[in-house]
Amino acid sequence: xxxxxxxxxxxxxxxxxxxxxxxxxxxxxxxxxxxxxxxxxxxxxxxxxxxxxxxxxxxxxxxxxxxxxxxxxxxxxxxxxxxxxxxxxxxxxxxxxx
Numbered sequence: 001x002x003x004x005x006x007x008x009x010x011x012x013x014x015x016x017x018x019x020x021x022x023x024x025x026x027x028x029x030x031x032x033x034x035x036x037x038x039x040x041x042x043x044x045x046x047x048x049x050x051x052x053x054x055x056x057x058x059x060x061x062x063x064x065x066x067x068x069x070x071x072x073x074x075x076x077x078x079x080x081x082x083x084x085x086x087x088x089x090x091x092x093x094x095x096x097x098x
Contacts, residue, residue, distance in 0.1 A: 031038040052058070092098050 030044045031040045053061075089098075
């Protein structure tokens with residue numbers, strides 16, 4: 001992707017990709033280095049756009065998470081049932097009922 005640079009209102013450089021979207025580079029370029037620690041102020045942080053995927057992608061992700069949660073719940077139920085059956089079988093074997 002081609003990048004261009006421009007100055008933001010605080011005088012810092014902002015890197016944009018070919019679509020004109022601010023990149024992480026612009027965020028990192030605006031950070032001040034003090035004794036090897038990068039810092040960024042609240043104004044700079046507030047000005048950084050939050051990038052969200054399209055709603056269709058968000059909903060697809062939500063659907064997958066919900067399916068995963070349902071499978072985990074089913075697995076937990078099967079684990080409890082298996083444990084109960086094993087306990088019953090062990091008890092019957094102990095009392096020689098098999």
